[in-house]
Amino acid sequence: MSQSSPSGEKDRSSLHHPRFAAFYEWMTQLGSSRRFTDPLRQELVGQATGVVLEIGAGNGLNFPFYDPARCERVEATEPDPAMLRYARQRLNQARVPVQLTAASIEALPFADHTFDSVVVTLVFCSVADPVQGFHEIKRVLKPGGILLMLEHVRAQGAVSAGIQNALVPVTTRLAGNCHWNRDTAQLLTQTGFHITQQRQLAGGLQPVISLQAIAPA
Numbered sequence: 001m002s003q004s005s006p007s008g009e010k011d012r013s014s015l016h017h018p019r020f021a022a023f024y025e026w027m028t029q030l031g032s033s034r035r036f037t038d039p040l041r042q043e044l045v046g047q048a049t050g051v052v053l054e055i056g057a058g059n060g061l062n063f064p065f066y067d068p069a070r071c072e073r074v075e076a077t078e079p080d081p082a083m084l085r086y087a088r089q090r091l092n093q094a095r096v097p098v099q100l101t102a103a104s105i106e107a108l109p110f111a112d113h114t115f116d117s118v119v120v121t122l123v124f125c126s127v128a129d130p131v132q133g134f135h136e137i138k139r140v141l142k143p144g145g146i147l148l149m150l151e152h153v154r155a156q157g158a159v160s161a162g163i164q165n166a167l168v169p170v171t172t173r174l175a176g177n178c179h180w181n182r183d184t185a186q187l188l189t190q191t192g193f194h195i196t197q198q199r200q201l202a203g204g205l206q207p208v209i210s211l212q213a214i215a216p217a
């Protein structure tokens with residue numbers, strides 16, 4: 001059952017990682033971090049069209065990059081109240097209307113076939129049930145709607161993947177449930193999505209991919 005806060009946000013949250021949220025807010029403001037991620041966010045988020053759902057909006061770093069020429073409005077969801085506080089402070093950086101709601105990907109509070117585009121950046125490593133998450137995206141996307149994703153994923157080499165496996169107990173504990181070794185693109189295709197574009201942006205122990213996919217008809 002959802003609850004409404006005084007600001008009207010629905011609370012479906014069971015996640016609360018205040019220390020990770022504070023660390024993430026600090027880290028993502030570093031020049032080195034922004035120089036890498038801002039152009040990627042701009043490119044990916046700038047492709048979102050129509051009525052858009054952003055999942056796991058975190059501290060709201062994507063908000064400035066929605067293009068008012070393409071995007072009508074954004075429903076942004078985030079389950080962690082600590083992240084929501086930072087996201088709320090960035091709402092005024094958006095050039096399109098953004099509505100922020102507390103919700104997890106596993107139970108999105110939206111009707112079937114609501115959205116033209118879904119944006120997810122650096123979220124799927126942390127999601128408790130990623131398969132259910134992709135089913136929810138399928139449900140809320142309109143037929144022909146697009147999914148735009150930026151994720152760090154499982155390393156390809158056996159040694160790097162082995163190191164990732166060994167460190168997962170640490171990253172899940174200290175980095176907001178981050179499963180560093182998750183093969184998100186494989187889970188995406190397993191749930192029926194068709195990847196139309198995929199690009200590898202970094203490699204080694206922390207491969208980063210950007211992709212575009214469409215849900216099955």
Ligand SMILES: C[S@@+](CC[C@H](N)C(=O)[O-])C[C@H]1O[C@@H](n2cnc3c(N)ncnc32)[C@H](O)[C@@H]1O
Nearest residue numbers: 056057058080083104105121122123126127128
């Ligand atoms: C590393 S942060 C990324 C935040 C933001 N998307 C960005 O690109 O900076 C991961 C985010 O995923 C969110 N998250 C974790 N589990 C989730 C779930 N089950 N449903 C939705 N979001 C989730 C976390 O609360 C956190 O805000």
